[in-house]
Amino acid sequence: MISKVLGWLLGISDVESVDGVSFSFAAPWAAVDPTWLLIGCLAAIGFTVWYYTRIQSGLSRLPAAALAATRALILVMLVVTLADPTVRLTANRMLKPVLYLVFDGTESMNIRDNLTPDELTALTTAVGNAGTGSEVAPPALTRQQWVKAYLEKADNNLIDQLRDQHDLELEYFLFDGESTSLARRVSAGSDDEPSSPQAVSAELTTNGKVTALGELVTDLGNQSTRRLGGVLMFSDFAHNSGTAPLGSSGHNEPTPLERLGVPIYPIGIGAVSTRDLQVEIQPPLKMKKAERSTITVRVSQSGAEGESAQVTVTARPMQGESVAEASGQDIVVGTQTAVFDTSIQYLEFPFIPQQSGRFLISASVDVLPGEVSEQNNQSSRAVNIVDDYIRLTYIENEPTWEWRFVKEVFHRDRLVGMEGFRTFLRSADPKVRQANEMFLPTLTPQRSEFFANDVIFLGDVPSEALNQRFSRMLKQFVGQFGGGLVIVSGPNNGPSELINSEIADMLPVKLDRSLSIRAAKPFRMEITPLGKQADIMQLGDSSGDALQPWDNLGELPWYQPVLGVHSQANVLAQHPTDVCADGKTPQPLIATRRYGNGEVIYIGFNELWRLRRIYGERYYRQFWSQIISRLALSHALGSQKRFVLSMDQPEYQVDDRALLTVEAYDENFDPLTMDDLPAEGLQAQIFLGDEPGAEPTLMQLSESRPGRFEARVPVFEAGRFTARVSDPINGSPSEIRFDVVGATAEQRNPARNLALQKAMATSTGGKSYELQDAGQLVDDIAVEPVIEEISRSFPIWGTPLWFIIVVTLLMTEWIARKRANLA
Numbered sequence: 001m002i003s004k005v006l007g008w009l010l011g012i013s014d015v016e017s018v019d020g021v022s023f024s025f026a027a028p029w030a031a032v033d034p035t036w037l038l039i040g041c042l043a044a045i046g047f048t049v050w051y052y053t054r055i056q057s058g059l060s061r062l063p064a065a066a067l068a069a070t071r072a073l074i075l076v077m078l079v080v081t082l083a084d085p086t087v088r089l090t091a092n093r094m095l096k097p098v099l100y101l102v103f104d105g106t107e108s109m110n111i112r113d114n115l116t117p118d119e120l121t122a123l124t125t126a127v128g129n130a131g132t133g134s135e136v137a138p139p140a141l142t143r144q145q146w147v148k149a150y151l152e153k154a155d156n157n158l159i160d161q162l163r164d165q166h167d168l169e170l171e172y173f174l175f176d177g178e179s180t181s182l183a184r185r186v187s188a189g190s191d192d193e194p195s196s197p198q199a200v201s202a203e204l205t206t207n208g209k210v211t212a213l214g215e216l217v218t219d220l221g222n223q224s225t226r227r228l229g230g231v232l233m234f235s236d237f238a239h240n241s242g243t244a245p246l247g248s249s250g251h252n253e254p255t256p257l258e259r260l261g262v263p264i265y266p267i268g269i270g271a272v273s274t275r276d277l278q279v280e281i282q283p284p285l286k287m288k289k290a291e292r293s294t295i296t297v298r299v300s301q302s303g304a305e306g307e308s309a310q311v312t313v314t315a316r317p318m319q320g321e322s323v324a325e326a327s328g329q330d331i332v333v334g335t336q337t338a339v340f341d342t343s344i345q346y347l348e349f350p351f352i353p354q355q356s357g358r359f360l361i362s363a364s365v366d367v368l369p370g371e372v373s374e375q376n377n378q379s380s381r382a383v384n385i386v387d388d389y390i391r392l393t394y395i396e397n398e399p400t401w402e403w404r405f406v407k408e409v410f411h412r413d414r415l416v417g418m419e420g421f422r423t424f425l426r427s428a429d430p431k432v433r434q435a436n437e438m439f440l441p442t443l444t445p446q447r448s449e450f451f452a453n454d455v456i457f458l459g460d461v462p463s464e465a466l467n468q469r470f471s472r473m474l475k476q477f478v479g480q481f482g483g484g485l486v487i488v489s490g491p492n493n494g495p496s497e498l499i500n501s502e503i504a505d506m507l508p509v510k511l512d513r514s515l516s517i518r519a520a521k522p523f524r525m526e527i528t529p530l531g532k533q534a535d536i537m538q539l540g541d542s543s544g545d546a547l548q549p550w551d552n553l554g555e556l557p558w559y560q561p562v563l564g565v566h567s568q569a570n571v572l573a574q575h576p577t578d579v580c581a582d583g584k585t586p587q588p589l590i591a592t593r594r595y596g597n598g599e600v601i602y603i604g605f606n607e608l609w610r611l612r613r614i615y616g617e618r619y620y621r622q623f624w625s626q627i628i629s630r631l632a633l634s635h636a637l638g639s640q641k642r643f644v645l646s647m648d649q650p651e652y653q654v655d656d657r658a659l660l661t662v663e664a665y666d667e668n669f670d671p672l673t674m675d676d677l678p679a680e681g682l683q684a685q686i687f688l689g690d691e692p693g694a695e696p697t698l699m700q701l702s703e704s705r706p707g708r709f710e711a712r713v714p715v716f717e718a719g720r721f722t723a724r725v726s727d728p729i730n731g732s733p734s735e736i737r738f739d740v741v742g743a744t745a746e747q748r749n750p751a752r753n754l755a756l757q758k759a760m761a762t763s764t765g766g767k768s769y770e771l772q773d774a775g776q777l778v779d780d781i782a783v784e785p786v787i788e789e790i791s792r793s794f795p796i797w798g799t800p801l802w803f804i805i806v807v808t809l810l811m812t813e814w815i816a817r818k819r820a821n822l823a
Contacts, residue, residue, distance in 0.1 A: 020090040026795065030083035037083050044075035063816065070813040077806060087796045095786045097229035098169045099162065100220060101200070102183065104235035105176035106208030107746035109144040111236075113271040114370055126772035128153040143269045147234050148201040150771060159197045161778045168229065168783055172200050173220070176208030180242055181216040183223060209653075209746065211235075213756075214243030217256035229783035230263045230766065236270035236752040237760070245760055255763075263766035265781065267774045270752035275303035278376040278749075279311065281363040288415055289356045289387040295333060295349045297363045301340045302751065308339045309366040313349045316360045318382065318737040330362075338365065356387035360737070373750040380739075382650060389420035390632050391452055395443065396459035398427040402488060402606040403459065409621050416628070426465050443470045451481055451641060451669040454632040460490020460606065463497040471501040478506055479596030480707070481641045481669075484631025487602045489560035491517050495602070508569030508593035508602045509562040512581075519558035523576055525550070525589055531572030534592075536601075536626045539619045549619040553610050560604045561587050569593040599631055642669060643727045645736040652740045658713040660684055660723050660736075662701060667729065671707025677728050682709050687722040701725070715740045 030037045052068040115123070127149035141149070151159065162170060172195065173183040186203040187195035213235075220231065239245070245257050257264065282296040295313055313333040334349040353359070364378040371377070392410055396403045407423065410416040424440040425433075433439040443466070444450070450473050458474075477483040487507065489495055496513045498504045504511055527547055531537045539549035564580045565571060565588055574586035589604045611620040641663075648659040662682065664672040674681065685696035701709035715721065717740065724735045761768040767780055796802050 020088075022088045023796070024086050024088070026084035026086045027082065037079065040079040040082075041076045044079055045072045048072040048075060067813065067816050070809055070816065074806070074809050074813065077809070081797050085796045086793055087799070088791070088793045090791045092787050092789055095227055096167060096169050097783045097786055098171055098225065098227045099166075099229055099781075099783060100171050100173060100224070100231045101159075102173045102175060102216075102220065102231055102233045102235075103147065103186075103204050104144075104208075104211070104233075105174040105184075105205050106181070106211050106238075107206055108211065108236055108238050108270070108750065109147070110142050110206045111270065111373065111750050112140055112142050113750075114275060115271065119271075122770075122772040126150060126775075128155060142206075143236060144204055144206050146269055146771060148204055150774070151197045151201040156775055157197055158774060158778065159200070161775075162781075163194070165778055166781070166783060167785070169227075170194065172203075174204060175216045175219075176205065177212070178209050180210065181208065181212040181219075183216060183219045185223075210241035211238050211746065212242035213237065213239045213245045213760075214247060214256045215241075217245045217260050218243075221256070221260045224260070224262075227786045228262050229786070230265060230781065231260075232265045232267060232777070233760075234267045234269060234771070235757075237266065237268065237757040238270075238746070238749055238751070238753050239756055240746070240749060245756075246763060257760065257764055260764075262764065264760045264764045265766045265769065265777055266757040266761050267769045267771055267777070268752055268754065268757045269771045271750075272752050272754045273302055274373075274751045275368065275370045276373060276376070276750060277301050277304060277309060277365050277368060277371065279363050279365045279379050281313070281361055281379040281381050283361045283381055283383050287351075287353055287383055287385045289353050289385055291414065292350060292352050295351050295361060295363075297347045297349065298344065299338050299340075299347065299365060300344045302343065304340045304368055306340065307368065308337050309368060311336050311338050311347055311363060311365045313351075313361070313363045315351070315353070316362065316737065317355065318358045318360050318735075333361075353385045356385050358736075359383055359385055376749060380650075386415060389417055390415045390628060391454045392416055392421050392457065392628070393440065393453050393455075394421070394423040394457040394459065395461055396423065396425055396457075397461045397465070397490070397493065399425065400459065400490065400606055401609045405609045405612065405617075405620065406457065406624060409617065409624055410628075413625065413628075426461065443467070444473065447473065447669045448667060451477055451483075453477065453483060455484040455486065455628055457486045457488060458503075459488045460493050461497065462493045463500070466498070466501060466503070468501075471503050475502045475506060478598035478600060480663075480671075482597035483641075484598055484628075485600045486627065486631070487600065488606050489517075489602075489604050490606050491519075491558060494560050495562070506593070506595045506600050508566050508571075508591035508600060509588055509604075510564040510566060512563035515561045515563065517558050517560050518578065522555035522557050523559075524555055525553060525573050526576045526586075527573055528571050530570050531590070534570070534572050536623065536630055537572055537590075538626070539622050549611070549615070552613055552615060552619060553608070554613065556605055556607050556610075558605065558607075559587070559589055562604070565591065566593055601627060601631070641665075642667070643729070643734055645723065645725055645734050647723075647736060647738045650738065652715055652738065654716065654718055654740060656715055656740070658715055658721075658738060658740075660699070660701070660711045660713055662709045662725055663707060664709060664728070665707055671705075672728065673706050674703050682725065682728065684711055684713075685724040686713055687724070688717070688719050696724070 025031045025034070025037070048068050048071045052064050052071075056064065056067075123146055127146065151157075159170065162168070172186045174186050175181045175183050187200045243256065246255050278300045280298040280300075282298060284293050284295070287293045297311055297313060299311060312335045314330040315333055316330045333351045336347050336349070338345060338347060360380050360382050362378060362380040367374050367377055390413075394403060394406060403423070403425075407421060410421045411418055413420075418438075422438060422440050424443050428439055430441075433441045456474065456477065474485065478485050485506065487495060487498075494517065495507070495509070496511050496515065498507070499511050499513055527537060527550060532547060537550075538546040540546050559575065561578065562580065564582060565585055569588070569591045570593070571586075571588045571591045573590035574588055576586075578587040579585055580587060587604070588602070591602045593600050593602075608623065609620065611623065642665045644663045646661045646663070648661070652658050662684075664682070666672060666676070682701040684699040684701055686699055687696050699711040699713060701711045704710045713721075713723070720737060720739055722735055722737050724733050726733045758768045760766070767777070769777055
């Protein structure tokens with residue numbers, strides 16, 4: 001109590017305890033030398049004594065002394081005020097805690113759940129029959145309408161109860177967004193007039209395209225203060241984008257919830273178990289024209305046990321030789337009937353493609369009566385079906401075990417074969433290079449031949465073998481033409497030979513010529529968290545641990561250390577103990593980096609052939625095949641790279657502006673410019689639908705840089721679009737197809753994620769609730785006031801204490817003079 005009074009006297013409210021009070025003077029003349037202040041005070045006292053002893057007469061000694069003392073104190077305070085007295089207070093004060101109420105504003109909150117009678121009764125009772133706030137009958141309310149009705153109800157209103165029963169402040173947020181989730185403040189109100197529940201309800205929308213709960217929690221943390229005591233979150237918790245709230249980007253990185261550091265009280269709305277079918281297409285990574293492949297379809301169901309539905313798989317040409325010939329017709333791969341006796345089942349469809357090019361492989365399952373969402377009843381994936389072979393070139397100084405076994409693997413690969421694998425072996429006899437077509441006679445052939453490659457392996461080659469022209473073309477091969485580059489370190493020369501070349505700019509690692517191989521102690525390679533998720537590191541089949549085969553690699557005898565890791569690199573495997581020059585980053589052993597349109601993979605040793613131990617070629621072949629699939633099959637192959645159409649997204653929403661890009665080069669792979677084109681320039685024909693004879697929309701492509709032309713295509717309705725551009729060199733048309741849809745990821749997984757809802761509460765010390773039980777939260781929540789340590793300096797003459805002293809002295813003197821008949 002004493003501390004509160006003292007704090008109030010000094011102008012600070014809610015003081016819990018005072019740790020120290022000190023005084024000083026801010027006026028320079030008093031702070032430097034208080035002598036003048038002392039002289040001023042003595043002068044004021046002397047003047048008062050002189051006045052009451054010499055001038056003021058008719059007073060007895062005691063009243064004169066009292067009046068003199070009062071007047072002296074007043075004059076002294078005036079002199080002290082001129083010295084700007086300052087008080088420094090060190091204290092603790094209590095602040096009201098803040099509670100965030102966060103509402104889901106994404107499209108999944110527009111779903112109307114098929115509720116059981118018991119669930120419907122419980123919700124209707126919770127919101128009150130008169131509180132639905134909608135002309136729609138209660139069974140047809142959307143999830144957001146249920147939330148609004150709950151906020152607006154007259155009796156036992158949650159917001160009113162929180163204000164009445166807890167001394168806290170409420171702040172309101174809605175999260176939505178196009179590509180991520182951001183917290184947007186709503187209904188700010190004021191301290192005197194806080195927002196009403198009806199005002200909060202009126203601002204709730206359902207416009208968000210994704211639910212990114214990790215980014216939402218991070219954004220709440222960025223906007224919060226230390227007074228934040230907890231978060232109430234109304235949502236279906238259908239997380240579908242970005243970092244999970246319980247996930248992290250690194251092994252020792254805190255999760256978004258850990259960084260926020262306050263209890264989460266999730267309030268769930270939406271059916272946990274819905275009547276729904278979901279289909280996922282899983283085509284093989286490699287498909288070749290006229291050869292049999294198997295397309296796998298994963299069908300999962302909830303609420304449809306014992307029923308059946310028809311599953312259809314189709315292939316649609318998007319780009320390549322078949323687009324103009326197919327007239328937009330889908331190729332039916334097959335149809336099967338799925339009987340739902342388990343929650344998940346797999347169907348296999350054999351497929352022998354008769355055309356090459358880029359295809360969209362799609363699977364669809366019939367819609368069952370009563371399904372909550374139809375958007376997840378179809379799934380698509382783009383694949384390349386090749387008629388040509390993939391072209392690989394392995395550059396090495398002399399034969400190594402890695403070179404030998406890679407050559408054997410791809411000689412037997414159906415997409416590479418004897419025609420696709422070529423090598424430049426520096427130590428090879430010139431006669432062998434001339435006689436054996438597998439050996440390249442030079443590193444720098446004609447540009448048309450060099451850029452027809454799809455993946456280039458660069459092994460343990462000395463710097464004098466890599467001339468400037470080769471380095472420049474290799475950089476262009478990756479950056480402009482989307483080629484793949486694999487750097488395989490060797491024990492003799494190593495990647496440090498690349499330091500002074502343009503190749504070093506593309507690598508995922510930073511090189512240092514002074515670092516030689518380390519072979520002092522054998523070690524076991526460690527897969528990083530990113531590596532455990534990377535497709536190229538997954539070995540074996542889906543029935544077992546996809547990382548277990550890496551144990552077969554055993555202990556490695558050596559590796560090539562590097563200075564550090566590039567900021568844009570992803571490290572997939574690392575040394576278990578050794579670190580880089582910064583003293584904390586583990587030495588990378590396998591790392592990847594996007595460079596321009598292509599990708600570079602760095603391997604810090606050439607001992608992967610050890611994977612052949614025990615299991616033979618199985619895992620070794622799988623690893624290298626997955627690398628080739630990643631580096632080559634996602635791009636145009638061979639000479640097709642000369643004129644390539646692409647879209648910036650595989651799928652668009654209505655009212656988007658799709659970006660059509662054309663990479664255009666001549667026969668020698670030199671970039672085309674506007675001067676090389678006909679007078680009308682480069683035009684794209686945009687068709688909607690599959691009707692023959694439809695009139696196209698013409699779009700002029702503009703040059704963004706030599707060899708690259710772009711056009712923004714507005715799409716105002718859903719459907720299948722085709723973009724056609726003619727090659728100005730040979731006049732042949734190239735086409736690409738893309739879809740425009742009216743639904744987002746929010747519609748594709750309608751069930752509430754109850755497991756995530758409970759995990760968010762448990763991991764933060766909060767508690768999970770259903771909407772109909774959220775009233776219990778008022779009694780359960782424990783939000784403590786925040787103690788703030790303050791140390792503040794301020795002029796004392798502006799405090800209530802100074803005012804009270806001055807007024808008291810003036811009133812005392814006035815009363816004394818009245819009683820002495822002097823005023």
